[in-house]
Amino acid sequence: AVDEAIAELSAYSKTPAYKTTVTNLMVQGCFSLLEPEVTVRCRQEDMALVESVIPEAQKIYTTEVAKQAKGTTKTVVLKLDKQNPLKGKAGxxxxxxxxxxxxxxNTLDARLRQLEEKDKPNLRKVLFPVQA
Incomplete structure (x- = not known):
């Protein structure tokens, strides 16, 4: 099931919606770090896409900080690390x-692992039902 999900996520990374997903993943990561300078790594095949959405991600971050912390101005400079591409399959x-x-x-592979970990109790119930 996990291998199938990774294959589907890999296919998803070739769709137009992936651009929005990557932008949102960057913004979310910036909120986790709350630092003025952040380095971004991605797969080799995503370099051009990630580079193209960096200005939008920076803008969204600044706008959201201002909204959530009224009167606070906080910016971020995202720098793409072109020397160390990620090896993940899903993006x-x-x-x-x-x-x-x-x-x-904030890779899709990591997100899938988190879901898999959270769902272990349900998997146990399916695999090992309680015998009455």
Whole structure:
């Protein structure tokens, strides 16, 4: 099931909707880090797409900070790391700051692993039903 999901996510990364997803993943990562400079890593095949949405992600972040923390102005500079592409199959981004000491893994692979981990109780019920 996980392999099928990764295959579907990999196919999703070739759709127009993926552009919005990547932008949102970057913004969410910036909110987790709350740093003025953030490095972004992505798959080699996503480099051009990620680079193209960086200005939009920066703008959304600044706008959302102003909305949520009224009167607060906070900006972020996102820098694409072109030297160290990610090896994941499904796409997404990893954001880091402080020379990589703090990281947010917002790859689709990581999101899938989180869902898999959260759903273990339901999987147990299906695989090992209680015998009456």
């Amino acid at each position: 997404g981004v990893v954001l880091s700051c402080n020379d990589g000491k703090i990281r947010v893994d």
